[in-house]
Amino acid sequence: MRSAASTSERRELDQRVVCECGHVVYDGEVIRARCVHPESGTAKCRCKRWVAVPVGLIRSAG
Known part of the structure; x- marks a missing residue:
């Protein structure tokens, strides 16, 4: 059985x-x-070099 920490670490390594x-x-x-x-x-x-990265813009509610 895997712990939650190992799952989050795996997700981070994938990104x-x-x-x-x-x-x-x-x-x-x-x-x-x-x-x-x-x-x-x-x-x-x-x-x-220009490298593709995941970019997300956060819009403020104001």
């Missing part, structure tokens, strides 16, 4: 985005890049 250079651009929670294009869903890696 990781790693660039060709080996840098983790998205770790399942945070996009680790300074430049992000939300319209195209890409983020710029340290090696200057």
Whole structure:
């Protein structure tokens, strides 16, 4: 039987985005890049490549 922690860890590992250079651009929670294009869903890696990442815009209720 699997615990809830192992299930959430597995989900997080499935969502990781790693660039060709080996840098983790998205770790399942945070996009680790300074430049992000939300319209195209890409983020710029340290090696200057544009990598596809899951981007969701949150709209405030105000």
